Amino acid sequence: MTLIDLANPTRFLTLTARILPWLAAATAILLLVGLYQAAMAPDDYQQGSTVKIMFVHVPNAWLAMFVWGVMSLAALGTLVWRHPLADVAAKAAAPIGAAFTFLALVTGSLWGRPMWGTYWEWDARLTSVLIMFLMYLGLIALWRAVEDPSRAARAAAILTLVGALNLPIIKFSVDWWNTLHQPASVLRMGGPSLDRAFLIPLLVMAVAFSLLFVTLHLAAMRNEILRRRVRRLQMMQAGRRSA
Amino acid sequence: MTALAALIRRDIKIALRVGGGALIGVLFFLTVVVLMPFAVGPDLALLTRLGPAILWLGALLASLLTLDRLFMADHEDGSLDLIVMSRTPLELTCAAKALAHWLAAGLPLILATPVLGLLLNLDATATSAVALTLLAGTPALTFTGMIGAALAVTLHRGGLLLAVLVLPLSIPVLIFGVAASQAAISGPLSFGTPFSILCALSLVSLVIGPFAAAASLRHGLD
Numbered sequence: 001m002t003l004i005d006l007a008n009p010t011r012f013l014t015l016t017a018r019i020l021p022w023l024a025a026a027t028a029i030l031l032l033v034g035l036y037q038a039a040m041a042p043d044d045y046q047q048g049s050t051v052k053i054m055f056v057h058v059p060n061a062w063l064a065m066f067v068w069g070v071m072s073l074a075a076l077g078t079l080v081w082r083h084p085l086a087d088v089a090a091k092a093a094a095p096i097g098a099a100f101t102f103l104a105l106v107t108g109s110l111w112g113r114p115m116w117g118t119y120w121e122w123d124a125r126l127t128s129v130l131i132m133f134l135m136y137l138g139l140i141a142l143w144r145a146v147e148d149p150s151r152a153a154r155a156a157a158i159l160t161l162v163g164a165l166n167l168p169i170i171k172f173s174v175d176w177w178n179t180l181h182q183p184a185s186v187l188r189m190g191g192p193s194l195d196r197a198f199l200i201p202l203l204v205m206a207v208a209f210s211l212l213f214v215t216l217h218l219a220a221m222r223n224e225i226l227r228r229r230v231r232r233l234q235m236m237q238a239g240r241r242s243a
Numbered sequence: 244m245t246a247l248a249a250l251i252r253r254d255i256k257i258a259l260r261v262g263g264g265a266l267i268g269v270l271f272f273l274t275v276v277v278l279m280p281f282a283v284g285p286d287l288a289l290l291t292r293l294g295p296a297i298l299w300l301g302a303l304l305a306s307l308l309t310l311d312r313l314f315m316a317d318h319e320d321g322s323l324d325l326i327v328m329s330r331t332p333l334e335l336t337c338a339a340k341a342l343a344h345w346l347a348a349g350l351p352l353i354l355a356t357p358v359l360g361l362l363l364n365l366d367a368t369a370t371s372a373v374a375l376t377l378l379a380g381t382p383a384l385t386f387t388g389m390i391g392a393a394l395a396v397t398l399h400r401g402g403l404l405l406a407v408l409v410l411p412l413s414i415p416v417l418i419f420g421v422a423a424s425q426a427a428i429s430g431p432l433s434f435g436t437p438f439s440i441l442c443a444l445s446l447v448s449l450v451i452g453p454f455a456a457a458a459s460l461r462h463g464l465d
Contacts, residue, residue, distance in 0.1 A: 162387075
């Protein structure tokens, strides 16, 4: 089973129909476990119980960047390999990524209010996530502005790859400007500085959110394929009627 | 090489002559800067403080306004198809077109900066700092904006979509442009650091812009 075999939309549909229930079940179980562990995690000595926002905020922020990575791969699939499902994958991922980014911003601002005393701070990392949110919205606007999906796909692919250059700026902006947002504490040289009591629920939540993304993404791709089929049938019908 | 030089000469000529519209950008720049005192009040001290930011914002919007024309006019009269089909690499052609556009539309903005600095009560150091950062930063605006212009022409959509796609990409340039001018005027940071990053952004966009624009023209115009 390679990526080429999935080029046939019908085969893709049968395969995803078989694995989607399992994925959804695994997502639900992991989310429940993660939320339970997060609720049971001890309070932080400094931040109190507000530290629990982290278990939702951090996976959202990771996914916000991860989804752009997935879209960049799909963009390469569109431009380089001309994979027939690559533009479906890219189009389906954009709204999901925008939702994760939005949730990262909202949970972050709810966390910032008790901790920093403000909902919003024009700090480097917050700002770059906000820029990423705007770029997600611009990408969705581009998808919606053009009727022909293959034409829109190539334009969106180029914009996605240009936007991917923004990802490293986000990741390292904390180190560059070093302002109010805390520096990276999980993925860094010398191992995580986070205590195990926080780290394990966080990792469980991260895996759960990633599975949630895969589930939603496959479901959205199915919808997009079916939507295109319905549209083609409608066009054929309209053509037959006018003929 | 001669083909590229000819293209640059042609584009500058078209932009500066009747119907070109390159100098409308300067007029727009002037108008935006004149509008600012009406919005924030005629307080000269405040205008001095906001001056670099106002000038940068005005230059950003003015260069965005003229980007529409970068490929659109050539697309309308069909010469863009000839340019795409010619034997010169499309990446080089795109770079030449962007360079011509910057010479015709970007450079006048920088030349207008000293006059506008007077209106905003900026002293000579401040004005020259802003002009220098604009000189280093506006190529980045043109070359990243070119990607948006190429997308817009292949999609037959200009205007607002172009602005929405291009403006987020220009945020780093704006940040470091204003930071460098502020550093030159009031400190405490050194002028060199943000200014070098600004130059780096321009150089990076010089590499990426032509390739992305050429790819989008090649994939889009069929």
